[in-house]
Amino acid sequence: MSTNGKNKNYKLKQKSYSKNTNQQKGRNNNTRQSYAKLTKKKGRGNQPKQAKKPSVKISFLGGLNEIGKNITLIECENDIIIVDCGMAFPDGDMLGVDLVIPDFTYIEQNADRVKGIVLTHGHEDHIGGLPFLLSKVNVPLYGTPLTLGLVENKLREHNLYSKSKLNVVNAGDTIRLGCMSVKFIHVNHSIPDSVAFAINTPAGTIVHTGDFKIDCTPISGEMIDLSSFAKVGDEGVLALLAESTNAERPGYTPTEMLVSESLDTLFKRAENNYRIIIATFASNVNRVQQIINCAEKYGRKVAFSGRSMVNYMGVAQKLGYLSVPQNILIDIDMLDKYPREQIVLVTTGSQGEPMSALSRMAYSDHRKVMVGEGDFIIISANPIPGNEKTVGNVVDELLKRGCKVIYESMYDVHVSGHACQEELKIIHKLVKPKYFIPVHGEQKHLRKHAELAEFLGMEKKNIFIADIGTTVELNEKYMKEAEPVPAGKVFVDGLGVGDVGSIVLRDRKHLGQDGLIIIVASLDVYDGHVISGPDIVSRGFVYVRESEVLLDEVKALSLEILEDCADNNIHEWGIIKNRIKDEVSKHIAQKTRRTPMILPILQEV
Secondary structure, three states: OOHHHHHHHHHHHHHHHHHHHHHHHHHHHHHHHHHHHHHHHHOOOOOOOOOOOOOEEEEEEEOEOEOOOOEEEEEEOOEEEEEOOOOEOOOOOOOOOOEEEEOOHHHHHOHHHEEEEEOOOOOHHHHOOHHHHHOOOOOOEEEOHHHHHHHHHHHHHOOOHHHOOEEEOOOOOEEEEOOEEEEEEEOEOOOOOOEEEEEEEOOEEEEEOOOOEOOOOOOOOOOOOHHHHHHHHHHOEEEEEEEOOOOOOOOOOOOOHHHHHHHHHHHHHHOOOOEEEEEOOOOOHHHHHHHHHHHHHOOOEEEEEOHHHHHHHHHHHHOOOOOOOOOOEOOHHHHHHOOHHHEEEEEOOOOOOOOOHHHHHHOOOOOOOOOOOOEEEEEOOOOOOOOHHHHHHHHHHHHHOOOEEEOOHHHOOOOOOOOOHHHHHHHHHHHOEEEEEEEOEOHHHHHHHHHHHHHOOOOHHHEOOOOOOOEEEEOOOOEEEEOOOOOOEEEEEOOEEOOOOHHHHHHHHHHHHHOEEEEEEEEOOOOOOEEEEEEEEEEOOOOHHHOHHHHHHHHHHHHHHHHHHHHOOOOOHHHHHHHHHHHHHHHHHHHHOOOOEEEEEEEEO
């Protein structure tokens, strides 16, 4: 057979094979399709679908659009974790109020779902509300040793320690709370033992920074654990909640070591001439450690003044967070036993608080310390926004008494414990969150932090600026505002909690601005005519002896109203009192342009 014949036969066979193969492929395809339909009907052969992740809700009961009162709720499935429980100090409009705490209504309503409270650090704006919450709801507490040591003192004062559940956790540990777990991450702040949280929920991981800064040379402990933030970020973070206190400030927060150098310079300047008095935050353990170090170097004794200062330093020393050389501490009662140039007095009052030790010294109201020439006073803190005037008043009084006062920022006697813009950028880039919610700050701080996140590349739709009472619902697909929760401010006045509300504050403000007029009259029980009075009592309105004509007019007008009501058979006291209030108030306003509170007191005889 020729070669061409062979090739021809080969081509025919190949064509026949291809045809048979195609037919077989068709039969195989038909078989597979039939099998797929069959298994679909029988429910076999399908790939298992990935379970849909639930949502997580974040509710804010404080810490937004304000400084202090920090408290956040993380809610997933049927479990709730509370992050911090702080308090705030009253502003100038809250007359007579001692403390401001969050509204705990939502927590009380869901007490059985709360698995625990985790605490970032021991400052009052993060732990100050705990006694008021634990008196209503007994919830386990989790925090680092120093934080819980300070909480223990607070709970003992309120007789709550014996029934409270305090659980010590160290940085690096992870705890399980219901369906969620919380990893404690070491951070730098102005108080030792501060932590951030990586909260792992079924919906995803939420990172809450707490208060922090990045300090490569801290006074105590290690620098912030950036590697843990990076690891959590690599594993995937659903949302970042980061503090915003210094979000307006560019650059980095200076290291605490800068204060050491400045204090050393000032101690040397005061050597052999002055008694040194330093005012700082009672909770700033690291700052007090620096002061003790300088005192040892220059051969001075150290005394503490102020109840909170004594309490904080006692706890810090007991737990080993304050290193005190032997025989350097003395009691404040021993000050007169040593020459002035051998004394350092560490005191509260850096914010000009009226009842603080430094304010009492400035106004000669301190029982144990008199200040004057020969005192070198250092205010080692920046005024909290709104406190500038009170701090200025205290400084003025100290200067009048001949004291040398160091309060200007140029002396570097204070650095912030909060992250500035570059540090915030580092955390954002390490954590790489899908969503971002700025926390801890006034509206200007939250807005600036949101702009910073947007500058770093985050989409605006993934950034949420919340408010007190806001609930944010998150999952992999969306972030949206959910139904709000009860929230607000509860005022603590003496032993009263919540019995001073907006109406009482309004009345106090009214009394403080324009004073009070009391109108007292006795009426006949049968016909309602005046038997005696009306008598007029003025408090905080006008000096009676210089305003007799005006008060006589008020008396005559009140008598006319009472007699008119009696003649017209009006005996409803509510109506009579309202007429007196309205017409007397109108008359006084026309005469004086002032509106004192009018308080009619009527009695039947």
